[in-house]
Amino acid sequence: MSKINTAHVFTSESVGKGHPDKLCDQISDAVLDACLDIDPHSRVACETMAGLNMVVNVGEISCNNFETIDTEKIARNTVKEIGYDCAELRFCHDSFEYLSRIHGQSPDISQGVNAGEGLYAEQGAGDQGMMFGYATNETPEMLPVPIAFSHRLLKRFEQLRRDKIIDYLQPDAKAQVSVHYDGGKPRRITSVVVSHQTGHVSLERIRKDATDVIQQELDPSGLLDDDTVYYINPTGSFILGGPFADAGLTGRKIIVDTYGGVGSHGGGAFSGKDPSKVDRSAAYFARYAAKNIVAAGLSDKCEIQVAYAIGVAKPLSINVDTYGTGRVDEQSIQGVLEDGDLFDFRPAAIIDQLQLLTPNGWNYEQTASYGHFGRERFPWEKTDKAHTLKQVFSKTKAA
Structure with missing residues (x-):
């Protein structure tokens, strides 16, 4: 706390964008963008490693017409755009060795994620675990x-x-x-x-x-x-x-990507994952809810934890912590989140509410540098539920 x-x-x-780990995050998300462009229902878990004159992609991707996607070209274009475009830097877009070991998603996972294929009728969470969202009124970005x-x-x-x-x-x-x-x-x-x-x-x-x-x-x-x-x-x-100086890996800057060490972190990385992976989508949605709670004036700070079982749609738990800054009872806020009418934490609902399969005016590669939170272009940064939250709790006080 x-x-x-x-x-x-x-x-x-x-x-920065040219940090080796961030370079890998951007390549992984550029591959995700390419998959969603041709098949919005792609399942993507793309990892990138970069080292001495080499870039490697591994992971699991199920995407219609994936064979038409040139992942090597994506990697080289991403590296060039970042600025590694001359031999003087000892790592250059047109000279590194490229290797790919990407294969299809495990059917054991896909049957739990795809609606109607697993033990439950609804689309389930793409993995188990807990995710956190945080907001504070310290800055206009609502970041620490x-x-x-x-x-x-x-x-x-x-x-x-x-x-x-x-x-x-x-x-x-x-x-x-x-x-x-x-x-x-x-x-x-x-x-x-x-x-x-x-x-x-x-x-x-x-x-x-x-x-x-x-x-x-x-x-x-x-x-x-x-x-x-x-x-x-x-x-x-x-x-x-x-x-050239330091190897890079996707997902190794999870604190940079979130809140700089303030609050809690569930441990899951974001980049290279399609939104069926709740590591990404539920963390985005928890931020969305926390930001609206702070924007509504219900607290100065707010952290939300949500937990899932793989293949199950309904969260196992939702917890709210306002760090002693709340103006309404935390249990009451938690009740609104659990009710699901205003914030529906089921994976398919998250994807639909934030339009995560059909980005409009943004792409996933843009999230991969300078943090996934704090920039208004992303839908999870909207505070469009703040007014409704104010109304809900004003009625509660009046009652």
Whole structure:
């Protein structure tokens, strides 16, 4: 449980699109997008590994006309778009070795997921486990300050790299923000860490440029002060990066993908999985519900846990925790979620409500960098149920 009234410092990190693990997440989700484009009912569990001059895809995919999808081309195009497009980086889109060992989904799994094929008539959960959704009113994104600000920094650095405003920046990057909390509120930023792959440029120039960017981006928050410490490329050099310097794997940045370590995590990764996998879809829906609860003013913070059995549609449990910030009883909120009229946590209903098989104006590859939460383009970020929640609980109080 988060600390509410005690002073403490909390730190979260983000990683850039060119980080080896994030590169793998983006390839896996690009393959998922290609499958859903030709068959919205595809079953996809695509894993990617990247290392020294190599990219490997493994996993289980059942998709009509999958043979028409060129996964190697997808991998190369994704790597190029990220920015690994020249031999100087020691890892390049047109020269790495590619290997695929993708096969069909196990029939033991598919019979539990497909409606009418398993022990139950409804589409069941694609796996067992527990998923969490979280929201807080600390930031406009309804994310905790440390992870929200870490994402903001790296998105800004990427823009500067792509626009060649800082022309020596290379694709691999990390950022980390530490925030002092007191009484449950963010009071100041104690330190900022940025490690960014660069060309052969003096460390003095890198540190000056990066510090300027950090201050421009975070000054409006009012949380920077004269005592904030900046650590820029603290090893002294970051020239070798990407899969040349460090192997990457899909699903190895689950805390970056969610809430930066605030709250709980069920352990399941997102990228490369179609929405029949509740690791992904139920985590999205739990965020959707938590965000609407906070947007409705029912609490300042909210975490929702939902648990499933594989092949079973109805959740085993739904739990609500408002971390002592609730303005209504947690059990009452839980009752609304369990009722299912406003938020239906059955897998098929989640997919339908969020239109996860037919994305409109977004794709899964876009989720794979800078977090799956906090950007309005995604349907699970809408607060379209907040007004109804207000009405429900205003009637409860009146009664």
